Amino acid sequence: MKLVNTSVKRPVGVIMIVLAIIALGVVSVRSLAVDLFPKIDLPIAVVATSYQDAAPEDVENLISRQIESSVSSVEGIDTVQSQSQAGSSLVMMMFKNGTDLDQALLDVREKVDQVKGYLPEQAGEPNILRFSPDALPVVYLGLTGGDAAKLTTIADEEIVPFLERQGGVASVTVEGGKTREIQVEMDQAKMQQYGVTTQGLMQHLSSTNSSASVGTVEKGNQDLQLRVTGEFESLDDISETIIQTETGATVLVEDVVEVTDTFKESSSTTLVNGEPSLVLSIMKQTDANTVEVATNIGDSISEMNGDLPGEVKLETIIDTSEFIQMSVDSVISNILIGGFIAVFILLLFLKSIRATIVIGLSIPIALISTFALMYFTGQTLNVLTLGGLALGIGMMVDSSIVILENIYSYRKRGYSLFDSATKGASELAPAVIASTTTTLVVFLPIIYVEGLASDLFTPLALAVSFSLIASLVVAITLVPMLSSKLLSKAMEDNGRRYWFDRFLDWLRGKYASGLKRVLKFRKTTVLATILAIIGSLALIPMIGAELIPASDQGQAQITVETAPGSSLEYTEGIAGQVNETINEYSDVIEISYVTIGGTGFTAGNQATYTMQLTPAAEREPSTQDIVTEMDEKLQHIAGAEITASAMDGGMNMGDPISIQINGPEHEVLREISDQIVTEISSIEGVFNPSSAAADGVPQMTISSDEGKAATQGLTQEQITSQIQMQFNGQVVTQYREEGQEMDVTLLYPEDERSTISDLKDLKVQSPTGASLPLEEVADLVEVQGPVSLLRENQQPQMNVTSAVVDRDLGSVVEDVETTLDGMSLPEGYSITIGGQAQDMADSFTDLAIALVFSIFLVYAVMAIQFENFLQPFIIMFALPTTIIGVIGGLYITGISLSVPGFIGIIMLAGIVVNNSIVLVDYINILRGRGMDRFEAIIEAGRNRIRPIMMTTLTTVLAMVPLGMGLGEGAEMQQPLAVTIIFGLSVSSIFTLFFVPVIYTFFDDLSAKFTNRKEKKKKKKEA
Template identity: 75%
Template sequence: MKLVNTSVKRPIGVIMVVLAIIALGVVSLRNLAVDLFPEIDLPVAVVATSYQDAAPEDVENLISRPIESSVSSVEGIDTVQSQSQSGSSMVMMMFQNGTDLDQALLDVREQVDQVKGMLPDQAGDPNILRFSPEAMPVVYLGLTGGDTAELTEIANEQIVPYFERQAGVASVSVEGGLEREIQVELDEARMSQYGITSQSVMQAISDSNNSSSVGTVEQGNQDLQLRVTGEFESINDIEETRIQTEAGDVIQVSDVATVNDDFKDRSSDTLVDGEPAIVLSVMKQTDANTVEVASNIESSMEDLKGDLPEGANLKTVIDTSDFIEMSIDSVINNILIGGAIAFLILLLFLKSFRATIVIGLSIPIALISTFTLMYFTGQTLNVLTLGGLALGIGMMVDSSIIILENIYSYKRRGYNLFDSATKGASELAPAVIASTTTTLVVFLPIIFVEGLSADLFAPLALAVSFSLIASLVVAITLVPMLSSKLLSKAMEDKGRRYWFDRFLDWLRELYSGGLSRVLKFRKTTVLVVILAIAGSLALIPRMGAEFMPSSDQGQAQITVETAPGSSLAYTQTISDQVNEVLSQYDDVIETSYVTVGATGFESGNQASYTIQMTPVAEREQTTTQIVQNLDDELQHIAGAEIVASAMDGGMQMGDPITIQLNGQEHEVLSDLSEEVLQEINQVDGVFNASSAASEGIPQMTITVDDAVARSYGLTSDQVSSQIRMKFSGQVVTQYREDGQEMDVTLVYPQEERNTINDLQDMSIQSPSGAKVPLDELVELEQEQGPESLLRENQQPQMNITSDVVDRDLGSVVSDVESALDNIHFPEGYSYSIGGQAADMEEAFAELAIALVFSIFLVYAVMAIQFENLLQPFIIMFALPTTVIGVIGGLWITGLSLSIPAFIGVIMLAGIVVNNSIVLVDYINILRRRGTDRIESIIEAGKSRLRPILMTTLTTILAMVPLGLGIGEGAELQQPLAVTIIFGLTVSSFFTLLFVPVIYLMFDNMTTKFRRKKKEA
């Protein structure tokens, strides 16, 4: 090849190009972003709307349903789900893969704007959000050591603005703080005395606090803007607001109400390590680097601590970058160990430090070149891309080994160094290019795979492909050049490694004898291989399946749910008991924080713990084992349902099993869910199964008697409005002070709106001013209401979720489906399996198609290389034998078939044929020289045994560190490494024995066919 000759003739030019690539690679590496996983683009959008103090049924009917109906017509929508609960609605839209989400969000916004006017006046404006797994806090900080009000002011005025100025920080949210509010507390007796209503007070305050432009006037050559200012400048202004009574008198707000500068009622408490605290959640910008943002926050904390008041303490509760850094360090260590192992294997075979250096240079140059290509293609350094490099570390030297071996074969035949380098490299360059191309083309179908598997493993495929391309270029340029200059005396003497040469000679003769026997007993050999494949396939029922291996990130979550309607104080007493249990695990728990009460979409009767454990190396048990022990102890706490679960590796892939019940009525679905729970709780491996149905929240249904109300001149809306005013208060206007804006809220005294008696004794004021007892206008009935209502594609839904322990996901799902078949579902009601189980099924189907296309592409590349359709078919017989290694390897190591393992199978399709290509190609070379057919097969086997052993051992042993799964985050690459290690080991053995047999059998059939054709 011209490229080989040019590189040997122009060594200085090659060296300068290599140095330029190294310099560019170092610069690229410094600028590559570091993260835990590649960016995952989920086509999901959310419409969130508040509806203060509304029951779930009202939220569903008045908010969720109109929004569902409006967005369902947006192009590209796949599924619309809604969750309605007291005070809030969330509508989630899942789009089809490939949908332009930016355009889809614009369409969603237009549709929501059309129905916004139909929503209740008390409903907040719908917020349209783009959901992203990366939209999670990078760092959680705890501010403790002071009065909550003081800490809230410090957080909002001092800490949040400072952090939001740091590079890469998008926003900082405060949890557990107090929200300032101006409360106008009405005195009902005085209001009756002056003959005014709450509506009069509300109107007076609202009218007195506004500014507006009223026009322009001319003054000389200028137009003056006329603006009337009337905003409150102090609390006294609110107290002195004038109200006109029906009698014509003028009074002030202070005559009928007390104005207090206070805080809104708290619906939750936040504690860090058992101490009341303010928790700050730091969100990063979309394109920011997690590790860099966390580092900026850490350094900023040191600057802030000196400015905090005495006693206040700011500390890190959870830092997600810690696990990222440990995972990256773990993968880098595996790369270094794998590289060292590959170097030692080369040194063992080559007996020459110079020769080992020549080939070993392929690794660092390929790695550095890969970093350059990753930077210009927008990839990040994460556990998957680095894992791909760790997996390919042994394959990077394969091409160089084959080239160098052939150069030495020419050298031993008496050629000079220049001719040995050019002829040896040129002769096998086409075979090396073909073998590398077969490895590369298996990744092409992954580009067309959709969903999470594509988002995660396309970067891995690119990383491996870049490294192999770089190593191929090194093999056909740098290796021949260095061989012609440095290896004049290499491997000419036996040296101190003579024992290994003797071992190789013995192994070569043993292989030669074995090959002669299998060529003689060809049918027996084929039968043994078929039986071995069939035996391995019989292990499939014993081999489990899962979506993704779980990573031990050291984070756990505990959810405490007391009886529906429980007070915050009662939930706190249960939380205190949980804290006592957690105190027994101080040796493995670094930090924990808990939110008790209602936050976001959590109910007021819940407490949610987030726990950060010590690193894996510092504890004897895994997070899952600790969580199981915790869960057992927490079940002894009476008065609440408590669930402990491990958080999985930061990917947030949802519950392992989600059973979705669909039908027409929420009540029927609730009953069905209880029956389903009873059935699946008997399945081995189901852990912490729970249903979205609950006992229900106690609620008082108020039914207005329209006829009676009309007789007093009242409407149903006026009655409900006065009840809402009495028990929930009403935001009247906004008060601004020092740049802050706070609500001015009309409320009644706390002691007048606490009990059921306060409701029953309430009076409604009619338009005529008469007071009508509430019990004359309404009928009160206490009942149980739902905690939340779910819908999917505008149909009621109920979800049952479950974790999986001590068994694989595939087996548990199979048993769950069998249990569900025993349940009689009414007509119109059905179930479907969702969660990770559904994602796994979808991903496996797509990857199976990718595997088929990969095999076809491998065959096509070899057909082009050999310009023959039969010989590539012969080489492909190495593929079925990988089944023995893959299934046997996963079964021996106790791993389940997962997406990483499936990716390993696809990679094997391109790797296992490489040895066969080199072997068959050399057989053809010998036959073209006139050597006998059988002799050519045996001689090619003996000659290629050494390079095949070298390439196989470097590839396999370099993956052993990953295959052992040692270190943080290694669980994700372990199935992939195990699949390749065992699959390549077994297939290499069969390549050396089975492929020659198939070659001879097909050659005999071809000879017979040609003879018959000639005779005809």
């Protein structure tokens, strides 16, 4: 080939190009972002709306339904889900894959704007957000050493601004802090004495605390801006505000109220290792390097601690970059181990340090070139892309081995260095290109697969492809050039490795005799192979299936849920008992923090613990083992529903099992979900099943009597506003001090707004000035209200979720489906299974289609290469034999089939044919030289067993570290590595025996057709 000749003739040019690539790769690897997983771009948008103090039913009817209806017509919408709970609405829109989410968000914003006018006045502004798995804090910090008020001031004024200036930091959120508030507490007796009404007090405070521009006046040749100032400058200004009563008298605010500078009532408590604390969660910028951001934060903590008061301390609670760094380091170490193994195998076979260097150089050059290509295609360094390189480390030398072997054979036949290099490389370059191309084309369908499988493994496919392309270029340019310069003598026996040569000679002899035997008993060989494949298929039910292998990231969570409506003090008491259990695991728990009470979408009767365990290498039990044992102990604590679970850290895959029940009535859905929880609890492997239909929250329903209210001149809105004022207070204005702005809240004393008696004794003021008991104009009924209400596609929904322990997801789902099929549902109600189970089914379907297309593309490439439809078909018979190795390997290692394992099967479709290509191609070359078919097969087998062994051993043994699951985060690549190790090993054996047998069958068949054509031709001529 021209490229080969050019590289041999111009070695300086080749070396300069290689040096340039190395320089470019070194620069690129320093610029590549480091993360745990590739970026998962989920087409999901969220509309979040607050509706303070509203019950879930009101939130659903007045907000969620309105927004659902408006956004459902947006183009590309697949599913619309909503969650309505006390005080907030969350509407989630899932779009079809391929939807332009930027345009979709604009359409959603436009639709929401159209219905904003129909939402209640008390509802907050709807926030439209793009949902991203990357939108999770990268570091959690704990601030301890003082009361919450003092710590809040330090955090807001010093720490948060400093951290937000650090490189890559997007935002910092403070949890557990105190919010300053000016409380204006009313004295009803004094207000009645002076004739001051609540409405009048609100109006005076609001109107007095204002500033306005009122125009301009001329002063000489200048215009003066007129501005009336009247904002409160001190608490005394609030206290001394003059109120004019309806009788015309004037009183001061302090005469009827008490003004207090205090903090808003806290609905939650945050503890770090049992000590009151503030927790700062730090979000990174979208394109920022997680490890670099965490490093910047770590450096800034040391700097901040030096400036904080002596007793105040800022420390890291959870740093997600630690696991990322450990995972990346373990993959890199596996790459190095695999590289050393590959080089050792080369040295063992080649018996020459120079020859080993010639081939070994393809590994670092391919790796460095891959880093450059990854940088320019926007990829990141993560456990999957690096895992792809670790898997491909052995394949990188395959092409170089085949080329060098042929160069060596020409050199032994007496050719010069130049001729050996050019002829040897040119002769097998087409076969090498074909074998590499077959490996590359299997990845093309993966790029077009949609969903999670594509997001996770397209980067891996690109990394492997880049490395193989680079290694192919090295094989047909650098290897021939170096061979012509470095291999001045043919490789000779040097005594030290003579035992290995004798072993190879013995192996060649055994293989030749075995090959002769299978060629003699061809039908028996085919039958034995078919039986082996059928036998391996029988093992499939024993393997099981799962979506993604769980990584032991050392993070655990405990959720405590007391009875709905429980006070914060009661939940804190239960949390104290949980702390006692957690303290028993102090040897494996590095740090823990708990949030008790309501924050955002967390109910006020909940406590959530987050725990960081010691690294997996420093403890014997896995995170799941610890969690299971801890969960069993926690069940003995009465008064709460307590669940312990392992966290998946950087990649939230959702609940393993999520059962969705849809129907017209929420109450019926609650009953069905409770029944499902009971039914599936007895299934082996189901762990902590729970229903979203938690016990109802105690509610007091106040129904105004329109007739009685109208008699007194009252409307329902007036009654509602007075009740809200009595029990929640109302923000009437803002007070500014030293650049800070805080609410001025008008409210009643706590002892007048805390009991049912206070509600019943509430006096409602009529427009005529009369004061009436609430019970005269409204009916009070105590009921149980829902915690939250779910809807999907504008229909009520209820979810039942469960984790899976000590059993594979596939078999558990199968048992769950059997159980659900046996249940009878009311008409109009349906059950579907989602979560990881649905993702697994979708991913497996997509990958199965990709596998079919990959096999077709492999055949097409070989048909082009051989310019023959029959030869590729013969070679493809190596593929079915991989089933034996794949299924057997998964069964032996006890690993379930997962998406990574399926990717390994697709990769095998392109890898296993390489040995067959080399073997069949050489058989054809020998037959082209006039050799008999039988002799050509035996000679090709004897000649090619060495390079086939070298390529197989380098590929397989280089993957052994990954296959053993060594290091942090190796669980993700282990199924892929095991699949390739066993699949390639078994298929290589069958390639050496089974493929030659198939070759003879098809050759006989071809000969029959050829003879028939010749006979027909002769008859026509006769």
